[in-house]
Amino acid sequence: MTGFLEIKNLHIVFGHGHYKVHAVRGVSFSVAKGECFGIVGESGSGKTTVLRALCGLNPGWEGEISIDGRPAPRHPDKDFCRTVQIVFQDPYGSLHPRQTVDRCLREPLEIQGIGERDRRVVDTLQAVGLNKSFRYRYPHQLSGGQRQRVGIARALMLEPKLLFLDEPTSALDVSVQAEILNLLVRLRKERGFTYVLVTHDLSIISHMCERLIVMNVGRIVESMPVGALRDRTPENPYTQQLLQASLGYDRQAVERYQTFD
């Protein structure tokens, strides 16, 4: 039995010659249906690059990607978009400033030729905790948390099965982050989504995920169940250092830091 999302030996290279950057170097993992899978890493580890390749925003990949038993197309088609959606990091930059919430949510329905658009827009807004009064607002009339709810609503419009979450709360205050994380947990429980969550914050992984991989400079350094994170028993020294640094400032521990390349 293979997973819902299967990735084998994924390589992503940008540029060539002197400017060649091997951003992802042979990444393989599989995600079961209904699972929340975490990808952790520092900047430059390739975590977001993997996610962008998975949802067709980065066509230059090599390797094998299959989603729901079918190979992933290099350029997303209509069917693909109804299976896979992404919630982006920056709710300030990812919504069109001159489009109302309504138009943003309606667009995928129009492209796909799906009817009952009014009902669907209102229902989805309600599902993410926004009432009807938000429907004709522009992004600048919303707070950061409300924008991210719209970002999530947009991803839900086509009722996908697999949701990619790219640092969904890193631009938000902690109290708002809690609301968004609760919303994501509830939606998954109600609708049986499969999540792939990319973040640099281990506490969010511990809260949301069942399994995770840790990436560094384009490679997976460790793959583990979330229990190992919670019990502070990762095996790889890079993961141990990352976990140590995430637990708070400790002057002595900083002396023992190593560099991993």
Add this chain to the structure above:
Amino acid sequence: MDKSDGPLLQVENLSVRYTTPTGVVDALRGVSFELGREKLGVVGESGSGKSTLGRSILRLIPHPGVVKADRMAFMGQDLNAMSEFEMRQVRGKQITMILQDPKFSLNPVMKAGDQILEALSIHGRIDRREGRKRVIEILKAVRIRDPERVYNAYIHELSGGMGQRVMTAMMVVTNPMLLIADEPTSALDVTVRMQVLAIIDDLVTQRGMGLIFISHDLNLVGSFCDRILIMYGGRIVESCKASELHDCKHPYTRGLLESLPSIEHPKETLATLKRDPAWLTAP
């Protein structure tokens, strides 16, 4: 008053008000605190006034902001009574400020070392060779392995952690008494963050400076600072020792702590904050 002991900074009833066409905004409303030679954390969410607090100490509040305070004394000198000329002697020399993102707050068309040298030469005559030596020394003090290379580098050629070290070097090269750090590490990866914090920690401890550390990260401030002020809606709602952060009383602080996901003790659902309008007025 003797300059060596007593509080470094005394602030009483500080308020900052912006009168805008759409109404009056009170960014700070009656903030009072004292700072010794210690690491003081200022925590709050966006819009709580924590950055405004840092800026008003340096008198960097832009028009149409109006700053009022009963007392704002730095080592016995009244900051509010100073002329702009006198203030320039304090700013960058006795009180300095580290900003969030080196990419946006350092000069992109000037070599890193020359920028540090500029900070030095503005606050005292110094010849170029002697200045260069001091800059190389301070770059070593912020643990840059190859100070010659970094001296001649532009900011875009440096990583975020390196850039933040350069900014830290620039802010301590004039031997200030008070360092204000406004989210100095929130743009950095966790391990780099800890390394930059260790550098700031060592400098502050060795040189006996005072530090105001502005951050939104409760756990970080709790583990890094000596004392914490928690701000909400332009006021200090609670102040406590960093070691006693988890015994704090104010419902806002409690709410913030409970809304944080935890690595070791995950909860089914996170508590969300119910904001009480009374927090804006009652102490």
